[in-house]
Amino acid sequence: MKSVNLVVLGTLAFDSIQTPFGKVENVLGGSATYFSLAARNFSEVGIVGVVGKDFPHEHLEFLKNKKIDLRGVEKTEGKTFRWEGYYEYDMDQAHTLKTELNVLETFEPKIPDEYVGCEYLFLANTDPEIQLEVLKRIKPRHSFCDTMNFWIEHKNAELTELLKKVDGVFINEGEARQYCKTPNLIQAGRKLLKLGPKKIIIKKGESGALFFSDKEFFVAPAYPLEIVKDPTGAGDSFAGGTVGHLAKHQEFTDAAIKKSMVCGSVVASYVVENFGVESYKKLKHEHIQERYDTFKRIVAFDHEF
Amino acid sequence: MKSVNLVVLGTLAFDSIQTPFGKVENVLGGSATYFSLAARNFSEVGIVGVVGKDFPHEHLEFLKNKKIDLRGVEKTEGKTFRWEGYYEYDMDQAHTLKTELNVLETFEPKIPDEYVGCEYLFLANTDPEIQLEVLKRIKPRHSFCDTMNFWIEHKNAELTELLKKVDGVFINEGEARQYCKTPNLIQAGRKLLKLGPKKIIIKKGESGALFFSDKEFFVAPAYPLEIVKDPTGAGDSFAGGTVGHLAKHQEFTDAAIKKSMVCGSVVASYVVENFGVESYKKLKHEHIQERYDTFKRIVAFDHEF
Numbered sequence: 062m063k064s065v066n067l068v069v070l071g072t073l074a075f076d077s078i079q080t081p082f083g084k085v086e087n088v089l090g091g092s093a094t095y096f097s098l099a100a101r102n103f104s105e106v107g108i109v110g111v112v113g114k115d116f117p118h119e120h121l122e123f124l125k126n127k128k129i130d131l132r133g134v135e136k137t138e139g140k141t142f143r144w145e146g147y148y149e150y151d152m153d154q155a156h157t158l159k160t161e162l163n164v165l166e167t168f169e170p171k172i173p174d175e176y177v178g179c180e181y182l183f184l185a186n187t188d189p190e191i192q193l194e195v196l197k198r199i200k201p202r203h204s205f206c207d208t209m210n211f212w213i214e215h216k217n218a219e220l221t222e223l224l225k226k227v228d229g230v231f232i233n234e235g236e237a238r239q240y241c242k243t244p245n246l247i248q249a250g251r252k253l254l255k256l257g258p259k260k261i262i263i264k265k266g267e268s269g270a271l272f273f274s275d276k277e278f279f280v281a282p283a284y285p286l287e288i289v290k291d292p293t294g295a296g297d298s299f300a301g302g303t304v305g306h307l308a309k310h311q312e313f314t315d316a317a318i319k320k321s322m323v324c325g326s327v328v329a330s331y332v333v334e335n336f337g338v339e340s341y342k343k344l345k346h347e348h349i350q351e352r353y354d355t356f357k358r359i360v361a362f363d364h365e366f
Numbered sequence: 367m368k369s370v371n372l373v374v375l376g377t378l379a380f381d382s383i384q385t386p387f388g389k390v391e392n393v394l395g396g397s398a399t400y401f402s403l404a405a406r407n408f409s410e411v412g413i414v415g416v417v418g419k420d421f422p423h424e425h426l427e428f429l430k431n432k433k434i435d436l437r438g439v440e441k442t443e444g445k446t447f448r449w450e451g452y453y454e455y456d457m458d459q460a461h462t463l464k465t466e467l468n469v470l471e472t473f474e475p476k477i478p479d480e481y482v483g484c485e486y487l488f489l490a491n492t493d494p495e496i497q498l499e500v501l502k503r504i505k506p507r508h509s510f511c512d513t514m515n516f517w518i519e520h521k522n523a524e525l526t527e528l529l530k531k532v533d534g535v536f537i538n539e540g541e542a543r544q545y546c547k548t549p550n551l552i553q554a555g556r557k558l559l560k561l562g563p564k565k566i567i568i569k570k571g572e573s574g575a576l577f578f579s580d581k582e583f584f585v586a587p588a589y590p591l592e593i594v595k596d597p598t599g600a601g602d603s604f605a606g607g608t609v610g611h612l613a614k615h616q617e618f619t620d621a622a623i624k625k626s627m628v629c630g631s632v633v634a635s636y637v638v639e640n641f642g643v644e645s646y647k648k649l650k651h652e653h654i655q656e657r658y659d660t661f662k663r664i665v666a667f668d669h670e671f
């Protein structure tokens with residue numbers, strides 16, 4: 062049986078979000094949702110995750126219609142994971158008001174046979190012990206993980222163990238500084254490389270992202286937006302666009318990663334222009350092409366010194 | 367009489383600086399000092415400023431030996447401007463401990479005839495009324511200004527008057543947000559353009575700089591440094607490298623500004639690697655060329671989507 066090309070371990074959630082531009086309640090969210098909706102623009106993608114009995118059929122249909130493989134999504138007794146938060150005027154960080162783990166508390170990932178041995182695996186932010194277990198069971202050709210401050214603080218050893226086993230890391234700048242105990246992101250990137258992962262991507266929000274490998278350093282800018290309505294899901298969308306584009310081309314080279322990061326930035330730029338997953342409803346290939354071309358222009362300068 | 371190509375209005379100062387990497391006392395500093403030491407790598411440059419009787423001959427000799435024109439620097443009764451500050455672990459902002467205006471309190475700019483009608487004028491951060499007066503008296507072909515939070519708060523109308531009269535602005539991200547009353551830098555850039563200046567450069571520290579004109583948007587990354595010992599003077603050095611390079615080529619086009627911003631970033635990257643103006647003592651043209659070439663690489667990605 063042909064295995065799925067790209068798999069993401071992550072959450073499907075109900076989000077309630079308030080920003081200076083409005084408010085939505087109990088909308089479809091979660092790391093696996095954003096990641097897969099971004100990745101599916103480039104590659105087939107399957108989700109490993111869990112929802113509760115309250116998760117509506119229409120959300121599953123929406124994802125299925127986007128050709129996202131849900132064979133690894135278990136529907137179980139209990140309520141779906143919920144997140145409630147808000148962003149202030151500057152939109153630079155999410156403030157959590159409430160997190161209800163619900164079905165995540167007893168989550169035991171079910172992994173379809175077709176996911177085993179996939180080309181690319183993305184382990185979205187969750188307990189590093191679960192990330193390690195899924196990595197071990199899926200045995201992908203290439204793997205990336207993300208994480209957050211809570212695990213850096215409370216499961217540092219397990220996280221370090223995970224970092225030694227993945228091929229690449231997506232981490233935001235605050236968490237990179239926290240984990241590496243340095244305010245300098247270039248030092249942080251180099252420290253992470255020394256731990257084992259060969260490809261480090263540090264996410265800087267509206268300042269773009271940095272890429273480190275043993276041979277390369279690359280700066281991907283963020284797309285210049287006048288209106289950001291809701292930053293929720295930007296990081297997972299960036300990762301989804303990046304790894305999705307990589308998975309499409311099956312090349313695990315620095316050149317491919319740099320190009321893929323620009324695709325990730327483009328997808329994320331569309332997502333934050335609307336609340337929740339709204340932008341994904343009308344995102345087309347030509348939109349991605351259009352902003353990719355803009356990216357070429359906004360970093361270009363005359364090479365003659 | 368041939369006029370000087372590039373003139374800067376700004377300060378010459380004694381700085382006392384503490385960072386996690388060390389401490390220096392009463393070293394040569396000031397906006398005009400950093401600006402001119404950066405600009406002189408590309409263009410002739412003259413200073414309009416004032417020092418006190420305590421300003422040592424060796425500092426003036428150092429600047430003169432760098433071929434900086436000091437005919438507009440007045441030595442007057444009283445003490446030189448002093449700044450004392452420190453940076454915390456994250457180095458992202460200067461904390462002022464003490465400012466002694468001294469001779470700046472009664473500063474009346476003396477402008478040599480040779481400075482009048484210069485090609486480029488940079489009005490470093492100071493009272494916008496003084497900036498306006500110097501702009502009016504020098505009548506440059508092209509002018510840029512900088513400013514800071516204090517003037518945005520206390521002389522907003524005068525600052526707005528100035529912005530209507532200059533061709534370009536260098537402003538850091540916090541001040542752009544404050545003046546334009548928006549957290550979004552793209553909106554801030556567009557608002558500043560509407561006021562009058564045709565070229566807007568928003569400085570983002572370790573995240574580089576943004577450029578806005580009516581036709582162009584450009585992102586200049588910052589050079590990736592593992593060690594930043596002292597960020598003092600980075601902004602003025604960036605402006606000095608940028609405007610100096612522009613003045614050398616005498617082109618006031620968007621393409622020239624983009625290339626010049628990369629030169630500005632390169633010069634600033636050397637400056638922050640050492641305390642005060644130390645790096646300028648050994649900065650050579652080949653060093654600038656070397657990092658300029660690196661800049662080309664770190665923003666490059668495959669143009670085939």
